[in-house]
Amino acid sequence: MLITFEGIDGAGKSTQIKKLAAYLKQEGHEVLTLREPGGTEVAEKIRLILLESRHEISPVGELLLFSASRAELVSEVVRPALAEGRTVILDRFFDSTTAYQGYGRGLDLNMLRTLIAISTGALTPDITFYLDILPEEALIRKFSEKSLPLAFENEELDRMERSGLEFYRNVHQGYLDIIEAEPGRFKSINARHGVQEIHACIVKTLKERLQDRS
Numbered sequence: 001m002l003i004t005f006e007g008i009d010g011a012g013k014s015t016q017i018k019k020l021a022a023y024l025k026q027e028g029h030e031v032l033t034l035r036e037p038g039g040t041e042v043a044e045k046i047r048l049i050l051l052e053s054r055h056e057i058s059p060v061g062e063l064l065l066f067s068a069s070r071a072e073l074v075s076e077v078v079r080p081a082l083a084e085g086r087t088v089i090l091d092r093f094f095d096s097t098t099a100y101q102g103y104g105r106g107l108d109l110n111m112l113r114t115l116i117a118i119s120t121g122a123l124t125p126d127i128t129f130y131l132d133i134l135p136e137e138a139l140i141r142k143f144s145e146k147s148l149p150l151a152f153e154n155e156e157l158d159r160m161e162r163s164g165l166e167f168y169r170n171v172h173q174g175y176l177d178i179i180e181a182e183p184g185r186f187k188s189i190n191a192r193h194g195v196q197e198i199h200a201c202i203v204k205t206l207k208e209r210l211q212d213r214s
């Protein structure tokens with residue numbers, strides 16, 4: 001089973017992923033947790049270029065780098081793990097590309113679809129949890145986590161985080177459109193709810209989906 005998590009930076013995905021992985025392990029699942037970009041030696045190098053570098057990267061270049069990282073992760077790690085019957089939890093997958101490079105950077109959505117199909121070999125998650133939060137709130141969380149003042153040009157932010165509020169507003173709208181187009185795959189959860197409440201909702205949804213499948 002492939003479970004993915006999406007949301008704008010600061011929505012609280014990592015906390016929920018840790019809790020879900022612990023829960024599933026306890027239930028006897030063999031769980032593999034991964035994040036994008038990254039997850040193989042090559043993909044981690046691409047991650048450094050994308051997030052840590054001080055270089056300017058063009059929107060198309062950025063798209064191709066995220067796609068290259070994804071192609072490596074899917075073929076080297078995700079597909080083999082799924083074939084062994086493991087449950088894979090991914091912190092971001094191709095919906096991030098649609099939201100960030102499509103809606104955020106303004107790249108053509110049809111071109112993105114083609115590239116996503118190539119980089120994933122058309123692998124689709126069984127379920128995607130979207131943690132919904134307004135960009136303003138998410139960024140305040142993110143900045144305060146890092147004890148930083150609210151300024152997008154701050155050196156300590158990664159390359160994507162320096163993109164500005166307008167960018168994040170477009171990304172947020174992107175997620176809303178993606179979910180509307182594919183309601184069956186998504187479970188959207190209000191990220192303002194408490195950690196435990198969100199976890200309980202995730203577990204409940206997963207149980208329901210598993211029941212529907214059997």
Ligand code: TYD
Nearest residue numbers: 008009010036037066092093096097100160
């Ligand atoms: P990361 O440090 O993993 O942070 P988080 O997921 O907690 O926000 O950063 C990944 C960044 O890369 C994040 O800003 C989203 C962005 N991203 C894209 O723009 N496109 C993509 O396809 C993916 C996977 C991520």
